[in-house]
Amino acid sequence: MQVDLRILRYDPERDAGPHWVSYSVEAEPTDRVLDLLHRVKYEVDGALTFRRSCGHGVCGSDAMLINGRNRLACRIRVEQLGRRRISVAPLPGLPVIKDLVVDMDGFFAKYRSVQPFLITDGPPPSRERRQSPEERARYDDTTKCILCAACTSSCPSFWAQPDYVGPAAIVQAHRFIFDSRDEGADERLEILADQDGVWRCRTIFNCTDACPRGIEITRAILEVSAAIVERHG
Amino acid sequence: MLIRYRGGEGMLAWAFHRISGVAIWVFVTLHIIDIFLAGANPGAYNTVLQVYASPIGRIGETVLGAALLYHSLNGLRIIIMDFWPVFTRYHRQLWYLNWALFTIVGLPVAFIILKPIFGQ
Numbered sequence: 001m002q003v004d005l006r007i008l009r010y011d012p013e014r015d016a017g018p019h020w021v022s023y024s025v026e027a028e029p030t031d032r033v034l035d036l037l038h039r040v041k042y043e044v045d046g047a048l049t050f051r052r053s054c055g056h057g058v059c060g061s062d063a064m065l066i067n068g069r070n071r072l073a074c075r076i077r078v079e080q081l082g083r084r085r086i087s088v089a090p091l092p093g094l095p096v097i098k099d100l101v102v103d104m105d106g107f108f109a110k111y112r113s114v115q116p117f118l119i120t121d122g123p124p125p126s127r128e129r130r131q132s133p134e135e136r137a138r139y140d141d142t143t144k145c146i147l148c149a150a151c152t153s154s155c156p157s158f159w160a161q162p163d164y165v166g167p168a169a170i171v172q173a174h175r176f177i178f179d180s181r182d183e184g185a186d187e188r189l190e191i192l193a194d195q196d197g198v199w200r201c202r203t204i205f206n207c208t209d210a211c212p213r214g215i216e217i218t219r220a221i222l223e224v225s226a227a228i229v230e231r232h233g
Numbered sequence: 234m235l236i237r238y239r240g241g242e243g244m245l246a247w248a249f250h251r252i253s254g255v256a257i258w259v260f261v262t263l264h265i266i267d268i269f270l271a272g273a274n275p276g277a278y279n280t281v282l283q284v285y286a287s288p289i290g291r292i293g294e295t296v297l298g299a300a301l302l303y304h305s306l307n308g309l310r311i312i313i314m315d316f317w318p319v320f321t322r323y324h325r326q327l328w329y330l331n332w333a334l335f336t337i338v339g340l341p342v343a344f345i346i347l348k349p350i351f352g353q
Binding site: 065067069154156159202205216218222223 | 234235237238239240241242243244246247311314315318319321322324
């Protein structure tokens with residue numbers, strides 16, 4: 001079947017601003033949006049620029065705004081979108097470098113700001129750091145993040161205040177705050193208690209809806225908020 | 234982007250919460266001014282009360298009541314999720330429950346406020 005694929009193109013060296021370009025693409029219902037983008041790039045316009053790496057929903061490179069919602073182009077099939085007109089735009093709220101490629105530097109700076117690594121006092125043990133299945137289960141959900149930025153860039157609080165640390169960074173902090181082996185929770189909670197930390201969340205749920213890994217992001221944010229309150233209480 | 238992004242029930246719940254919040258703030262400001270007039274200019278205060286009692290004023294009061302009711306019900310929904318984050322799983326159901334309560338409480342209230350317009 002023929003699909004009308006509309007892509008928001010932007011070349012900073014040639015264009016005054018982003019503009020929509022339509023492509024009529026032959027597609028199977030089981031084709032993914034990434035397959036359609038490849039078809040345009042390989043057969044129509046080699047200058048079309050977008051990120052993708054694994055192509056199987058693991059690396060998180062190809063998050064983009066597809067039919068008005070943030071999704072991974074490699075995880076969404078034409079039949080799932082339910083219509084033959086498909087629009088593809090770069091992730092909202094992030095500076096566009098070219099076509100569907102956005103500048104992720106600010107996003108990763110926020111990720112690093114929550115210290116997303118194991119913090120412990122004292123020398124490492126001679127054997128592994130033991131943890132019960134129940135302790136591991138406490139933060140299992142937030143270990144699934146692939147840093148695609150679909151959540152952060154779907155958040156109206158982030159659009160309004162780009163300094164907001166954002167859902168993805170809070171998810172990463174949650175993964176360590178509730179890890180029984182980690183001893184850096186106080187530092188992270190202090191960072192997230194900042195005015196651009198967790199309090200900017202308005203429980204809008206766009207992040208949870210956008211997450212391609214199905215992480216309960218809003219729940220994680222509220223659990224971190226509760227931990228901050230308990231710490232100060 | 235607010236218009237372009239196709240958010241779900243959570244985004245709609247938040248948008249209505251904001252809109253109703255602004256509407257309540259406008260009324261509170263108006264209310265402070267009219268109460269001020271009661272002492273500063275009783276004649277103007279009586280005129281304002283007549284506007285409130287007019288059909289347009291009653292429609293405005295109905296909208297205000299709707300904004301207050303929605304804002305308070307959705308506020309409770311947010312508080313429930315704040316205290317018990319596990320309820321985020323059911324945020325859609327809580328929102329639909331909000332609308333059910335909104336209808337059950339709001340319709341009789343709207344009827345009582347609007348009844349004088351129809352001469353009853």
